Amino acid sequence: MQLASTVDAYLRADLILALPGGEGVEVEEGFVTTLGLPYSLALKAGKFYAELGRHNLLHAHAFPFIDAPLVSERLLGEEGLNETGLGLSALLPLPWYAELNGQALNGDHELFASPKGRDLLYLGHLKNFWELGPSATLELGSSWAGGNNQEGHTSALAGVDLTLKWRAAGPRTRALVWQSEYLRARSNLPAGTEKQGGLYSLLQYQFARRWWAQARWDLVGLPRPRGAERAHRLSGLLALVPSEFSALRLQYSRLDEGGGGTDQVQMQYNFTIGSHPAHRY
């Protein structure tokens, strides 16, 4: 459930509630953002998805596939990196769109669960965006995060993301999205340093007004922790989108890990009610 409103001329508030399994209400995100700070700055405070690449910013209902990429699940967990804190971002005075984001978060995430309350997780993200002619765009981003883990040593995350989008001009609704991300984590533990990384690459193609066909490739174990196996997953998805307010999706995935394969078929119906949502690009 999403509530968004401008508080006054200076602040906008967003509240996103989830009803997980019918057991109470959970605040997925709840934050305020400034609208009119000078020098193209914006301040964000509250509980929100950390600006780590592209996928981590999405709510489960807006995922391009029914499940999260394997690398997000394995490194960040089911919930992603979603913490309470403060963020400051600036639009850089460059000829293209360049946004620099710095966030200080109270990390109780597994990677950064320092027992000391004053240990924060610090995160930086640079997002670059270009228009490639009238129908295509390119986004290139990089992220870093660092903080103390539960052993009192440091943990760090680094990632890059690349997104190409194309949408046909004119009345024909054809669109293509190619989005890829690489993410790696490093944890310094008493027993040594543990490293883990992975990537995903996905294609979404709108081949008719109401239809999307999608494919995704996942890989984790680049690098891989000692004793762990590399895992691959291939997924295909077909979506029927009658209007911008609802979608019916069917997904097939095959996961290969440690010599064994697992097949999975998932179906999902998504809908939006209430005020007309504005979509992040």
Next chain:
Amino acid sequence: MNYLILASLLALGSGAGAEGLRVVATTPDLAAIALALGGERVEVKTIARGDQDPHYLEAKPSFMSLVNKADLLIYNGLELEVGWLPLLVQGGRNPRVLPGQPGNLDASENIPVLEIPTGEVDRSQGDIHPLGNPHYTLDPRNGLVIAGAIASRLRDLDPAGAEGYARNLGLFERELQQLLTNWERRAGPLRGRQVVTYHQNLEYLADWLGLGVAGYIEDKPGVPPSPRHLAELVEQMQRDKIGLVLYASVQDAAAPGRVAAQVGGKAVALPIAVGAEPGIATYPELFEAILARLEAGFGGG
């Protein structure tokens, strides 16, 4: 000396320097009017192109960069841009163009809005606009209202250019008034004729020219046509002897073409925004093109 400093500070504050006032308009019609009024004192950028449907625009970060640098943001309002403008204003983080500021102009102020829904509104009726039909720039009489509002705002933001804005407004109004008389005379024979349109985006045009809109290709606003609805529509057109289907050139030509063929009529694509087709660069040129297309459509049928 003090006076000089004050003047340069004012120039800085309003953003009106050597490079002129930076105007960002969400639609090409508003941009064309702003350019006609601002002339060389303004630099006008448009967010939606004429060949795009402004309902379905995406909030590209590059648009946020435009909003970020704007001195004046002119938008259509009536929720036409509801799917993307809030994100652009937030991402643009420009205090000059926030609602309530002189740099924020909702062009629908003072427009006599058509089709304001009465009673309960929900989405089973399709993607309808709770504040009324937002496609008001397709009545050139509204162009006069919009021009007045934009000129007055340009004057507020850039007092040094007031004289030029007033002169340009006078020219714009005189030209449009003369053309209006001419267009209305040419469209006289069309008054009272019935048409079918694709979407509810030609109501203002129809209202101005006295055309009757008897039905829509779409089931409901924003909902693609179903075969059953089209069959009923064809039946209705045959019964009432309606032969002309009008659709915007940004919309899919297939369904209007099929329906027109079934009733032995015509489907005519209308440019519904400045820039929708080559050769339509100004607001008056838009109506010249529409009139020519309507005359050809009715003339042959």
